[in-house]
Amino acid sequence: MSAIELHNAVKEYQNGDEVIRALKGVDFSAGPGEMLVIIGPSGSGKSTLLNLIGLLDKPTEGTVSLNGDDVTGWSEGKLTKARKSSIGFVFQDFHLLPMLTAVENVELPTMWDPGVDRHDRAVDLLKRVGLGDRLDHTPDQLSGGQRQRVAIARSLINEPDILLADEPTGNLDQDTARDILDEFTRIKDDEDVAIVAVTHDQIFTEYTDRTIEIVDGVIQ
Numbered sequence: 001m002s003a004i005e006l007h008n009a010v011k012e013y014q015n016g017d018e019v020i021r022a023l024k025g026v027d028f029s030a031g032p033g034e035m036l037v038i039i040g041p042s043g044s045g046k047s048t049l050l051n052l053i054g055l056l057d058k059p060t061e062g063t064v065s066l067n068g069d070d071v072t073g074w075s076e077g078k079l080t081k082a083r084k085s086s087i088g089f090v091f092q093d094f095h096l097l098p099m100l101t102a103v104e105n106v107e108l109p110t111m112w113d114p115g116v117d118r119h120d121r122a123v124d125l126l127k128r129v130g131l132g133d134r135l136d137h138t139p140d141q142l143s144g145g146q147r148q149r150v151a152i153a154r155s156l157i158n159e160p161d162i163l164l165a166d167e168p169t170g171n172l173d174q175d176t177a178r179d180i181l182d183e184f185t186r187i188k189d190d191e192d193v194a195i196v197a198v199t200h201d202q203i204f205t206e207y208t209d210r211t212i213e214i215v216d217g218v219i220q
């Protein structure tokens with residue numbers, strides 16, 4: 001079964017009188033333990049597609065299924081819950097809170113869940129991404145690659161089925177980018193998550209199972 005599946009997804013944006021058809025009927029699926037990369041020129045619909053996969057936005061037409069359930073008609077509240085339990089996000093600029101330590105940043109997504117203590121899992125995840133000796137460092141005491149590894153640990157705190165990454169190596173040098181890609185490879189193998197990354201970075205193609213090219217709202 002696919003972790004996430006889009007069927008004939010169309011996304012239109014209303015811009016004044018104009019309708020922008022950003023996705024023109026896209027089929028997409030990603031399964032457990034698979035790493036996919038989405039490439040394409042600026043404005044081709046990559047972020048729009050990632051927003052649909054991440055349940056952050058709904059298609060104008062077509063369907064979205066999460067672990068086999070059709071979630072297209074779900075309420076915002078139900079989608080938010082599903083997103084929280086099933087999807088992890090990693091961003092180009094890390095999105096860490098500067099005043100929190102590494103371990104506090106990793107625990108943050110669970111802070112408002114009553115009765116949940118994820119401290120041990122946060123420590124364990126940081127050890128697994130090679131930061132066992134940096135638990136109490138704040139982001140400004142960490143390198144770019146280390147910050148991204150904290151963000152990756154945070155994205156895994158709720159044991160997601162899908163990890164979405166928007167230009168995750170965009171702010172990193174090539175050697176550090178390779179470290180991050182090695183990390184993704186370990187995660188998809190060990191945790192059986194589906195990893196979907198949007199990138200301009202050519203080195204991703206050396207690591208991915210599948211590359212999806214999108215041009216003008218159409219998968220090639």
Ligand SMILES: Nc1ncnc2c1ncn2[C@@H]1O[C@H](COP(=O)(O)OP(=O)(O)O)[C@@H](O)[C@H]1O
Pocket residue numbers: 013014015020021022040041042043044045046047048049
């Ligand atoms: N919120 C929005 N409102 C109107 N048009 C949008 C919006 N978001 C994206 N678009 C348009 O949809 C198309 C695809 O955008 P996007 O998915 O951001 O592409 P990419 O991430 O590949 O650069 C572009 O023409 C863009 O201008």
Ligand SMILES: [Mg+2]
Pocket residue numbers: 046047048
């Ligand atoms: Mg984009």
